[in-house]
Amino acid sequence: MRNISEARPLRGKVALVTGGARGLGLETSRQLARKGAHVMIAARDISRAEAAAESLLSEGLHVSTLRLEVTSVADHQTAYAAIERLHERLDILVNNAGILVDGGAGALAPDQPPSDAHPRTVRDIVDVNFFAPVLLTQTLLPLIKRSEAGRIVNVSSIRGSLSHMSDASSPIYRNRTLGYNASKAALNAFTILLAEELRDTAIKVNAIHPGWLRTDMGGKEADMSVEEGAEIAVHYASLPEDGPSGGFFFGEDRLPW
Template sequence: MKTVLITGANKSIGFETARQLLQQGYYVYLGCRDMQKGQQAVSQLQSAGLNQVEPIEIDVDDLDSIKAAREVLGQKTNVLDVLINNAGIIGSMQQTPLDTDISVFKQVFETNFFGVINVTQAFIDLLRLSPEPRIVNVTSGLGSLTLHSDPSWKYYQVKAACYVSSKAALNAYTIVLAYDLRDTAFKVNAVDPGYTATDFNNHTGPGTVPDAAARVVKAAVLGPDGLTGQFFSDDNAPETGISPW
């Protein structure tokens, strides 16, 4: 049975991603900052007959928490097949490049960028033991520099400085990580789940959580012939599914 760790998985897209992977036969380690909420999420899944799941306490903003989670997971399994870096924040809604305090930039980057790096580095040893390791970095279509430079793009006016910058940085990390692992069995990709109605955006997005999670799952279960080092986005590129960076 393949194993997967999903950060920020006790609600929304992360939770639905866990559900869909459980339905495909994966054993899910449901990453959460609050173990009580994590256990509640696990109980909800188990009540639906999805039993191969347990919570793992992990705060991606806290390196000690990440290291502790690695120790706990290492006691439960010798190998990790999939890492889904899903945890993320948007920060305050007013994010202009000249007026936003640097502390807001740092807060958003701590979760969306540095957190991903710390988690990936902490669990890479378990991933290397998988015959088909997969890393999925949940990004945003707003991380595309190419599209942000195109006045005809439908989201051109959405220039949330902290969030956009953090996701562009995450995309860049995905590229260099995939390159570093290019001669291995790893598949490393960034996935845009789309503008989805969640607590993240006060449920203003037109997309559904199941559809968003399905996009993440698709990258998590890629076969040996699957692509690596890509920016998957059905929203930005409905014909090809691959967004410009």
């Protein structure tokens, strides 16, 4: 991964980070706020979101909380109403919330082959990792269109790359988690199609692979810190006018679909 370059400051920008109360979401919220954004920490557990916000407020950062169950269409509408009432627009949306429940943590290969994947498990993962960010983005897009330069960052994974899934030399080749891989591949497709739809606007839409991170999901053996992963998310949330859109990135490296 090449080092990511300095992006634009975010003073006065309004950002929403889903799954923002812990792990990558919390650190992304922190780094966005340090760049000057007002960050809404969205999480289904409001008490956890409030605890996270309190820690960032103690650092002098501008944050607030929003209860958001990402699979709830009613919560999407409530979020829209709250953002419109308080801020009138949304400059940055980081679709970070996600689950991995059909395999081992991090880079560990699952014991269950795709042919034995349980349909309920696959549906649950796709609901959270794909349908939730799609429906939330659709709901909030009118607010993003009010921004001078809206940014949408979809937190994907290299495990959503069809090229890597089919390449025996890839480090993720043995990760055959059907639900997770398929959900991230679908999220990548949404990224491409939405970016193409918005190509004549000031909105930029990108998918990122934040790396294998030392989080509850990634496990203790992961090779990157949560701070390093958040730097990637923040970079694409703060792209300048001439930045890319419709890409899939790890740092500044463009990944194959």
